[in-house]
Amino acid sequence: MIVTKITLKQFRSHHKKTFEFGPTTIIIGRNTAGKSNILEALYVLSHGTSFRAARDADMIENGYEFARIEGLVKDGTDTTNLVTILALQNNYLSKKYLVNDVPRALRTFSDYLYTVLFTPQDIEIVTASPGGRRRYIDSILSNSHKEYRAALSRYEKALRQRNRMLSDMKNGRKTYQQVDFEFWEKLLIEHGTTIHEYRRGFVEYVNGSQKQIFDFEMHYDHSIISVERLFKYRFEERASGVTLVGPQRDDFQFFYANTRHEVKEYGSRGEQRLTVLQLKLLEIEYLKARTGAIPVLLLDDIFSELDNENIDKIYHFLEGQQTIITTTHKEFVPEKILKQGDLKIIEL
Numbered sequence: 001m002i003v004t005k006i007t008l009k010q011f012r013s014h015h016k017k018t019f020e021f022g023p024t025t026i027i028i029g030r031n032t033a034g035k036s037n038i039l040e041a042l043y044v045l046s047h048g049t050s051f052r053a054a055r056d057a058d059m060i061e062n063g064y065e066f067a068r069i070e071g072l073v074k075d076g077t078d079t080t081n082l083v084t085i086l087a088l089q090n091n092y093l094s095k096k097y098l099v100n101d102v103p104r105a106l107r108t109f110s111d112y113l114y115t116v117l118f119t120p121q122d123i124e125i126v127t128a129s130p131g132g133r134r135r136y137i138d139s140i141l142s143n144s145h146k147e148y149r150a151a152l153s154r155y156e157k158a159l160r161q162r163n164r165m166l167s168d169m170k171n172g173r174k175t176y177q178q179v180d181f182e183f184w185e186k187l188l189i190e191h192g193t194t195i196h197e198y199r200r201g202f203v204e205y206v207n208g209s210q211k212q213i214f215d216f217e218m219h220y221d222h223s224i225i226s227v228e229r230l231f232k233y234r235f236e237e238r239a240s241g242v243t244l245v246g247p248q249r250d251d252f253q254f255f256y257a258n259t260r261h262e263v264k265e266y267g268s269r270g271e272q273r274l275t276v277l278q279l280k281l282l283e284i285e286y287l288k289a290r291t292g293a294i295p296v297l298l299l300d301d302i303f304s305e306l307d308n309e310n311i312d313k314i315y316h317f318l319e320g321q322q323t324i325i326t327t328t329h330k331e332f333v334p335e336k337i338l339k340q341g342d343l344k345i346i347e348l
Contacts, residue, residue: 001075001113001293002322003042009068010061012037022344024318026333027326029348035326038346039117039298041069042324045082046115046296047139048097048106057093060086073113075293080112107149114143114287114295118280120305125279126264126272130251137252140283141198144290148198155191155247158184163242170241178234185230188246192225195247202286203252209282213313214274215257223249254279273305281317299325303332 003021008014013034019027027035036052040059043051053059060067066087073080083098097109125136142149162184168174203220225246230237233244254263254275263275280297287295297318302325303311311334327333330345337343 001073001296003045003113003296003324004072004074004079006038006041006045006069006071008038008041009070010064011041011067011069012059012061014038014041015061019346020344021322021324023322023342024337024340025324025344025346026330026337027324027346027348028328028330029326030328033348035348036119036300039300039324039326042071042113042296042298043115043117044084045069045071046110046113047143048084048095048110051117051119052121055093056086056095057088060088065089071113082109082112084109107146110143114291114293115298116280116284116287116295117298117300118277118302119300120273122276122280123269123273125276126254126267133252134248134250137199137202140286141202144287145198147194151191151194151198154187155195158187158191159243159246159248162188166237166243167241169238185227188230188243189225189227192246196222196224196250199247199250205286206279206282209285211278212281212317213278213310214271216263216275216278217255217257218279219253219255221251221253223247274310277302277306277310277314281314284321294321297321297323299323301326301328303327303334308334 002023005018005020007016007018009016013032014037019038027038029035040050040052044059050056050059066085068086069084071082073082081098081100083096083101085096085098087094087096095106097104097106099109099112124132138152142152162181165174165176165181165184169176199222200220203218206218223245229245237244255261256263256266263272267275284295284297287293302314304327306314315334315336325333330338
């Protein structure tokens with residue numbers, strides 16, 4: 001699949017603009033010119049939410065109450081029109097998703113366009129808290145497996161309910177008996193087990209795959225959820241007011257291949273960044289294998305982050321892959337990319 005065109009209305013700094021894309025597109029512009037806003041809009045068309053906004057309402061242009069993103073996606077001989085509308089009224093944000101003018105739920109809307117994004121901030125997948133790593137893995141698996149998406153949604157609903165009950169008991173608002181917890185705990189165990197199985201499968205895929213840029217091993221530190229463990233931690237949970245076992249406690253670590261040295265602790269910033277970029281390239285291959293679709297690769301300011309050797313490795317990977325790249329200066333772009341016959345350049 002490829003994105004051929006996107007039209008933005010009252011989205012961030014773009015009041016009303018249309019951009020057309022080729023197999024490889026370079027977006028050139030100074031900082032604050034709106035380069036990353038274009039990638040963000042494409043990401044929203046794919047995922048339904050922003051990768052950087054603290055609030056999705058922040059994507060609406062200042063002084064306006066709605067934003068519209070419209071994109072044309074070509075897959076073989078089929079062309080699909082995708083629209084996301086953000087509307088803000090009385091401080092409440094609503095979202096609407098359309099496929100060829102027909103309203104769709106996000107869970108089906110997101111099946112029409114797959115994107116994989118790399119930004120300088122993605123280094124936090126390696127360096128920051130476990131929550132960010134879990135969200136990243138959840139995003140991949142939710143995009144590629146409907147069963148995972150459903151299990152995660154049901155697990156989170158049951159977890160919120162159980163945590164509310166635990167919080168009520170901790171703060172003396174209400175008393176529950178063990179039988180009151182059993183319904184929610186059954187759901188947590190059922191769907192938590194599914195989540196663990198898919199996460200383990202993804203880690204096995206990563207570790208069994210060839211790595212073109214940086215060799216690492218991914219470790220899965222999973223918190224098993226079972227009747228026995230919920231019983232074991234019942235007093236601690238009622239004292240803390242939250243569930244202490246289950247997928248919400250999982251973590252993923254990255255180690256140098258065949259060592260016990262974690263990239264987070266021993267790696268340079270460059271090696272940490274290469275780990276993330278390699279993971280993103282494996283994400284593309286995983287999505288291809290599981291969905292049959294070829295994702296669009298979005299690279300934000302990558303040329304300032306990598307040396308020529310690693311850019312060359314990425315260049316060979318990009319063949320047959322639609323790629324949209326931002327940069328501040330044309331001279332940062334490798335000559336071999338600039339010489340591509342199908343290159344599209346957008347200057348802001």
